[in-house]
Amino acid sequence: QQELLQQFRGKETVSLDGQKVKLYANIGNASDIGAVIKNDAAGIGLFRSEFLYLENDNFPTEEEQFKVYKYVAETMGQKQVIIRTLDIGADKQIDYFNLPHEENPAMGYRAIRICLKQQDIFRTQLRALLRASAFGNIAIMFPMIVALEEVLQIKEIVKSVMAELDASGIPYNKEIQLGIMIETPAAAMISDDLAKEVDFFSVGTNDLTQYTTAVDRQNANLEGFYYPHHKGLLRLIKMAADNAHKNGIWIGICGELGADMEMTEAFLAMGIDELSVSPACVLPLRKKIRETSVKERQEEILKNVL
Numbered sequence: 001q002q003e004l005l006q007q008f009r010g011k012e013t014v015s016l017d018g019q020k021v022k023l024y025a026n027i028g029n030a031s032d033i034g035a036v037i038k039n040d041a042a043g044i045g046l047f048r049s050e051f052l053y054l055e056n057d058n059f060p061t062e063e064e065q066f067k068v069y070k071y072v073a074e075t076m077g078q079k080q081v082i083i084r085t086l087d088i089g090a091d092k093q094i095d096y097f098n099l100p101h102e103e104n105p106a107m108g109y110r111a112i113r114i115c116l117k118q119q120d121i122f123r124t125q126l127r128a129l130l131r132a133s134a135f136g137n138i139a140i141m142f143p144m145i146v147a148l149e150e151v152l153q154i155k156e157i158v159k160s161v162m163a164e165l166d167a168s169g170i171p172y173n174k175e176i177q178l179g180i181m182i183e184t185p186a187a188a189m190i191s192d193d194l195a196k197e198v199d200f201f202s203v204g205t206n207d208l209t210q211y212t213t214a215v216d217r218q219n220a221n222l223e224g225f226y227y228p229h230h231k232g233l234l235r236l237i238k239m240a241a242d243n244a245h246k247n248g249i250w251i252g253i254c255g256e257l258g259a260d261m262e263m264t265e266a267f268l269a270m271g272i273d274e275l276s277v278s279p280a281c282v283l284p285l286r287k288k289i290r291e292t293s294v295k296e297r298q299e300e301i302l303k304n305v306l
């Protein structure tokens with residue numbers, strides 16, 4: 001099986017009828033990069049930067065972060081590396097953050113909400129990311145977006161950090177792509193507005209499923225109430241894809257559903273541009289896409305799932 005898959009290394013990820021997909025990998029640690037290269041992913045679609053904070057017993061410094069981001073960017077060469085800013089809170093708690101105890105942490109103080117309130121933490125990470133962008137093909141992605149105002153505020157902060165770097169003559173990629181995760185129903189619903197402000201979308205189906213179907217992703221008692229192919233979820237993804245394309249930006253999926261081969265046809269039919277999956281899923285998914293064609297049956301496929 002493994003040997004059979006090896007023949008898909010170095011091959012393009014393209015469907016039988018010529019639709020190209022960027023097939024990227026998700027990583028949670030810089031040491032996962034070996035698996036990304038071994039499985040021949042075309043880039044990194046989600047680098048969960050939380051581990052830098054989880055592994056430390058204090059806030060990682062700008063220099064510590066810079067070294068890791070630079071290493072990943074350099075190792076990937078020209079390939080795109082999408083680094084997600086801190087997504088802490090909810091299921092991921094860290095002592096030194098001193099976050100308040102919450103009754104409902106999944107809907108609480110987490111991810112971008114922390115970054116927008118404690119901007120010193122956010123600015124340190126942005127400085128490290130921007131500095132590292134001079135050494136490779138880095139894009140920055142922001143989690144848990146709900147409102148347009150959040151995106152506008154983020155862009156102001158990025159601009160101000162860039163101005164700071166300019167003033168010190170520190171190089172960075174001035175054209176760096178900024179994207180957001182679509183992982184709340186609100187973000188999908190207003191994706192037409194959001195698409196005008198960012199360079200790409202990446203759908204976080206783990207959280208989008210949780211918030212759409214009101215099923216806590218951590219709660220083992222809800223077995224049987226988990227609907228990964230719920231039409232409510234798939235219609236939101238389709239809506240975000242249409243709005244992305246209407247506004248000339250690309251859209252990917254970096255949640256677990258991206259690797260679900262029962263959905264591959266549907267995602268191709270929606271015109272999803274990128275799929276980011278765990279490194280071990282890259283070659284099996286490339287095989288699947290290369291054996292799939294959707295153009296003739298596009299409407300039928302979508303009608304069945306939506």
Ligand code: PEP
Nearest residue numbers: 183204205206207254255
């Ligand atoms: C998601 O929510 O689908 C996602 C990719 O992010 P995480 O699993 O880290 O919340």
Ligand code: MG
Nearest residue numbers: 183204206207
């Ligand atoms: Mg998420």
